[in-house]
Amino acid sequence: MTTNKIEIKNLTVNYIENKKSFNALHDVSFGVGKGEFVSVIGASGCGKSTLLSVLEGLYAPAGGSVQIDGKELHGTGTERGVVFQHYSLFPWMTTKKNIEFGIKQSRHDVKRSERAKIADEFLTKVGLSGFGSKYPSQLSGGMQQRAAIARALAMNTEILLMDEPFSAIDAKNRVILQELLLKLWEGDGSEERKTVVFVTHDIDEAILLSDKIVVLTAHPGTVNEIVNVPFERPRSRSELVKTEEYGRFRNKLLSLLYNDIAERIGGEEVVL
Amino acid sequence: MTIRKRYLRVAHLLFIVLLLTQLLPDRSTNPVYTSYLVTFAVGAEVIVLAASALIKKEESLALLVDVAGFIFILLGAWSLATAKYDYLNPQLFPAPGRVIHQFVEDRDKIFVNVKSSLQTIIKGFFLAVAVAVPLGLFIGWSARLGSAATYITKFFSSIPPIVYIPYGIALLPTLKSVSVFVIFLATFWPVFAGTMSGVLGVDKRIIDSAKVLNVGKLEMLFRVILPASLQQIFLGCNQGLSVSFILLTSAEMINAKDGMGYYVKNYSDFGDYTRTITGLLVIGFVVIGVTFLFNTIQNRLLKWKR
Numbered sequence: 001m002t003t004n005k006i007e008i009k010n011l012t013v014n015y016i017e018n019k020k021s022f023n024a025l026h027d028v029s030f031g032v033g034k035g036e037f038v039s040v041i042g043a044s045g046c047g048k049s050t051l052l053s054v055l056e057g058l059y060a061p062a063g064g065s066v067q068i069d070g071k072e073l074h075g076t077g078t079e080r081g082v083v084f085q086h087y088s089l090f091p092w093m094t095t096k097k098n099i100e101f102g103i104k105q106s107r108h109d110v111k112r113s114e115r116a117k118i119a120d121e122f123l124t125k126v127g128l129s130g131f132g133s134k135y136p137s138q139l140s141g142g143m144q145q146r147a148a149i150a151r152a153l154a155m156n157t158e159i160l161l162m163d164e165p166f167s168a169i170d171a172k173n174r175v176i177l178q179e180l181l182l183k184l185w186e187g188d189g190s191e192e193r194k195t196v197v198f199v200t201h202d203i204d205e206a207i208l209l210s211d212k213i214v215v216l217t218a219h220p221g222t223v224n225e226i227v228n229v230p231f232e233r234p235r236s237r238s239e240l241v242k243t244e245e246y247g248r249f250r251n252k253l254l255s256l257l258y259n260d261i262a263e264r265i266g267g268e269e270v271v272l
Numbered sequence: 273m274t275i276r277k278r279y280l281r282v283a284h285l286l287f288i289v290l291l292l293t294q295l296l297p298d299r300s301t302n303p304v305y306t307s308y309l310v311t312f313a314v315g316a317e318v319i320v321l322a323a324s325a326l327i328k329k330e331e332s333l334a335l336l337v338d339v340a341g342f343i344f345i346l347l348g349a350w351s352l353a354t355a356k357y358d359y360l361n362p363q364l365f366p367a368p369g370r371v372i373h374q375f376v377e378d379r380d381k382i383f384v385n386v387k388s389s390l391q392t393i394i395k396g397f398f399l400a401v402a403v404a405v406p407l408g409l410f411i412g413w414s415a416r417l418g419s420a421a422t423y424i425t426k427f428f429s430s431i432p433p434i435v436y437i438p439y440g441i442a443l444l445p446t447l448k449s450v451s452v453f454v455i456f457l458a459t460f461w462p463v464f465a466g467t468m469s470g471v472l473g474v475d476k477r478i479i480d481s482a483k484v485l486n487v488g489k490l491e492m493l494f495r496v497i498l499p500a501s502l503q504q505i506f507l508g509c510n511q512g513l514s515v516s517f518i519l520l521t522s523a524e525m526i527n528a529k530d531g532m533g534y535y536v537k538n539y540s541d542f543g544d545y546t547r548t549i550t551g552l553l554v555i556g557f558v559v560i561g562v563t564f565l566f567n568t569i570q571n572r573l574l575k576w577k578r
Contacts, residue, residue: 056484082484087477092499092576105485135576 003070004031005159005195006055010064013050024050026220027064032212034158035193037185039206040214043257047221048199052163055197056082068159078106080159081152085167088148089136096123096132099151106155122150126180142173149181160196166205178205179237185209186234203253207246208237215256225256278324278333283341287317290348293356302362304355305369312372313347316340366546374550381535382550386558388530392448393516393562396455400512404460405505408467409493412501418468425468429461433515437523451523451531458519459512466508470501503577506570513566517559532558 013025024047032038040048053059054066057076066073068080081102082088089098099119103110110118123129126146136144145165152160166174185193200206206213210229217224230249231240240246290313298304320340327333347368353359355367366374375382411417433454440450474497482496498505524533532555539547 053480056480058480058483076483076486078486080484082481084477084481087475087481090478090481090496090499092502102485105487137576137578 005034005036005069006032006197007067007070008032008051008064009067011051011054011061011066012063013047013054013059014062015050023220025054025061026222028216028221028223029064030214030223030226032195032197034195036211037193037196037198037209038212038214039198039200039210040216041200041203041206041253041257042216042221042224043218044201046216046218048201048216049163050221051216052161052197052199055161056080056163078155079157080161081106081155081157083145083148083152083160083162083165085164089144089151091136094133094135095128095139095147096120098136098147099123099154102151102155106157118154119150122154123147125153125184126150140173142169142177145169145177146180149177149184153184158195160194162196162198164199164201167201174202174205175237178208182209182235203250203257204241207231207250207253208235208240213253215253227253227256273330273333277330279321281324281337281341283320283337283344284317286341286344286348287313290344290351293348293352296352296356298355299358300355300362300367301358302366303370304367305373306355307369308372308376309347309351309367309369312368313344316343363543364545366549370546371550371553374546375554378547378550382532382554385530385532385535386554389520389524389532389558390562392451392531393455393513393520396452397459397513397516399452400456400459401463401509404463404508405467405498408464408505409471409497409501412468412471413493413497418472421468422465425461425465429465433458433519434522437519437526441527447523447526447528451520451528454519454523455516458515459509462511462515463505463508466504466506466511467501470504471497473504474500503574506574510566510570513563517555517562521555 008031009029011025011028012023014021015024028051030038040051042048050059054061055073057073057080089095090101093101096116096119099122100115103115103118120129120132123132126149128143128146128150131139131143131147136147139147148165152162166177169177185196187193196209198206198209207229213227213229215224215227216222230245291310294306294310298306317340320337323336324333327336350368354362354365355369411421436454436457437450440453441447444450444453478496478500479492482492487496520531521533521536524531525537528534532551536548536551536555539545539551
């Protein structure tokens, strides 16, 4: 058996809210292979974001373990790049300075003058050349997320953790950003692909991007099913959605999510 | 902007009216120095005209022109009530030309006093900011100390700093050091409180975002928490600065040998109300100037906030 880049074993996480502890994740186990793109989907409140905070090192689990390259995870680390839904960038730094700061934190061998060059290069890659001197507040939400992706990529980490990065973006721009991420991650084959854990509640987003989808059930969050995405790469949304197979696969995922919701409500009529 | 909008303004009419009033005969028996008033008004008008030609934004120009208009009305009314019709007691209400003349006469003395006042403010204020900001960052960042410190700050900042003056006089060798000490206290508490509330209010998502970049402890404080709390820090600084001017002039009026408060107090003791009014106006201009400078720095440092 090949060893996974990230190995999550029997993970249990308790959340404390108003002095009451409740079980956010219970006995979650799955692995993420090197260079694999894994999405975690589930209804809101299923603990998918909590799972990612554990991987980010911001939240300590109550039980079980997370291993990266066979080593137990302790706290935050710059071998993992993170893109949040909001505030990935520091609002008081220009876009370019934000990226340079990220590079400084993760790549100690890169000289100051080189940082600016790399930052420009990645700004161009995400279509933001010429916006380097703008502050985040001067950019639209979609552009801010492009910049956040540029920083995460410029940091050149082996692992990328993305916590609903496109959830707050309008539908049209969300599609554009998904395709940008797909293109950047798939690359042209010359570079090794990054290992990605991507949290979302958008089924189409998960199918388009992922090699593997982990479906979580809520209260407490447990793994309902792990599904391999059968579509060839490189993918394109327009080609993908035309196929019958896509519809079937999408329905399968929907029923995994939907059944879960129906069970929780206790068989009452559900209006979605 | 059209030429009409640029130059056809009521303020210019007011300027001409002001000049015309100066053609009236003087009734005051005291010297009124009409030429000083006229020179001042012409100077103001020249500045307004130059600005009219240069300023690009219509609102900024309108603001400047309106302010100039008010000044012309004020000078005209003041001049009519004193120099031209002698309605007011000439001892207590000198003519505007006389005040301007006094300013020109006393300019060296005024400069020395303004310089002394500003030095005191700068010492007390910057010393307070330099101590309060790092201390507020450290204490605010450690959650437990933070909430205790909030109560202590509330207590100390509720003491009006002016009551420290008598104790300061007993404690410190010179009145200048008393002024610095009192300004220090008046600035320290609001800046310290502002910094702490800024730190406590930093969005958790920003802190998370810094944590995943593995920033070090000092970097977290000075490159993340500090800029994130900057607006609150400036609120404290603003409060400290405005209280500092009140305190400084009060302290200078008590027992100082120089400073603008001394200038005003000294001459009003001798019944020289021309100089008293000159001093009051100079203090107004100095405070406006310092506040303007301060706001410029603040806007520059906070320009990333919209």
